[in-house]
Amino acid sequence: MKIKLLLATLILAILTSCSSTKEMQVLVTRPAVFELPKDTKRIVLVNRSKGNALTILEGVLTGEIPGTDKVQSEQCMSGLQHTLNLNKNIEFTRHTVRLSSDRGSSTGFGNPLDWNTVNTLSKQYDADLLLVLEYFDTDYFVRDLVGSNATSNVYVRGTASAKAGFRLYDPIKSSILYEKTFSSSKNYTEFALTRLLALAKLTKGTEAVNDVSFTIGQNFAKRLIKYDVWEDRTMIKGKSGSESAKAERFVLTNNWEKGVENWLNAYKNTSSETEKGNIAYNLALGYEVLGDLQAAKKWITTSFVEHQNKKAESYSRTISNRIATEGILENQSKNSH
Numbered sequence: 185m186k187i188k189l190l191l192a193t194l195i196l197a198i199l200t201s202c203s204s205t206k207e208m209q210v211l212v213t214r215p216a217v218f219e220l221p222k223d224t225k226r227i228v229l230v231n232r233s234k235g236n237a238l239t240i241l242e243g244v245l246t247g248e249i250p251g252t253d254k255v256q257s258e259q260c261m262s263g264l265q266h267t268l269n270l271n272k273n274i275e276f277t278r279h280t281v282r283l284s285s286d287r288g289s290s291t292g293f294g295n296p297l298d299w300n301t302v303n304t305l306s307k308q309y310d311a312d313l314l315l316v317l318e319y320f321d322t323d324y325f326v327r328d329l330v331g332s333n334a335t336s337n338v339y340v341r342g343t344a345s346a347k348a349g350f351r352l353y354d355p356i357k358s359s360i361l362y363e364k365t366f367s368s369s370k371n372y373t374e375f376a377l378t379r380l381l382a383l384a385k386l387t388k389g390t391e392a393v394n395d396v397s398f399t400i401g402q403n404f405a406k407r408l409i410k411y412d413v414w415e416d417r418t419m420i421k422g423k424s425g426s427e428s429a430k431a432e433r434f435v436l437t438n439n440w441e442k443g444v445e446n447w448l449n450a451y452k453n454t455s456s457e458t459e460k461g462n463i464a465y466n467l468a469l470g471y472e473v474l475g476d477l478q479a480a481k482k483w484i485t486t487s488f489v490e491h492q493n494k495k496a497e498s499y500s501r502t503i504s505n506r507i508a509t510e511g512i513l514e515n516q517s518k519n520s521h
Contacts, residue, residue: 205421207416207418210473218352234254254282259398260397260398296360302353311355317348320349342392345368347400352408420465430446451467461488468503472503472506477507
């Protein structure tokens with residue numbers, strides 16, 4: 185908790201001094217979308233995206249460079265394992281051989297992996313489950329080149345995208361526990377003095393596709409584990425020299441308890457409805473960072489209902505969502521033991 189409080193204080197966006205708010209970030213835990221069976225100890229990760237004659241022909245017709253799909257699918261597997269390793273209760277092992285798929289298209293599921301292969305791999309790695317990348321496809325294209333001669337500035341706008349399908353196999357039950365398609369894309373822009381230089385910069389497309397391939401693996405992995413993410417928040421500044429401003433200084437030195445204490449005193453000692461609404465809003469932020477979501481909900485409701493602080497309406501929904509999420513996390517924690 186102390187580390188989260190420190191990071192919540194250190195990550196502040198720099199705003200102009202005349203602004204009435206300060207942008208902040210709070211570390212929030214997101215639950216798994218799909219819960220892995222609680223007795224799972226080891227999962228083997230398998231890349232089954234090796235193309236066949238049909239998918240290779242499809243790639244040639246769409247302009248893909250032969251061999252790049254292997255590199256990029258491995259980037260996807262790296263992103264998958266990198267994120268899954270955040271779960272310290274389960275060991276994730278990678279099968280080193282890229283398996284062939286019998287699918288007829290590079291962007292759709294084929295027949296499931298046969299159960300003899302599933303059982304063989306699970307025994308080889310002493311794994312409880314198999315997580316398989318069933319198909320993987322990337323695209324990279326330039327949207328436009330603007331410039332009519334060698335002396336004109338050329339503006340390049342392109343997109344890298346990837347699409348993948350994953351299946352989670354249970355060898356004991358001979359069943360597919362989970363199946364999901366995921367996609368990701370990344371836009372980028374470049375400027376160059378000449379068309380030749382602009383075309384030279386297109387080599388960065390490989391980096392962009394590798395990046396989006398890694399990301400798609402990360403994004404799927406986040407469905408299977410709980411993970412931390414930074415969310416944006418706002419603190420409303422008090423008047424210079426006020427007790428509310430003092431509370432903000434405590435917060436900026438990572439003393440959220442003293443910050444809340446001073447905001448409570450400031451709330452009691454002011455008669456301004458606007459000021460009370462702003463302080464109540466900040467109290468909700470303080471209690472959220474301290475982990476007391478019920479107190480945060482109480483104060484953000486007070487800010488909106490009692491003092492008509494319009495900023496509090498959306499924050500109230502955020503706190504309600506967090507309370508619901510905490511309930512999910514608590515249940516998942518119980519189920520994992």
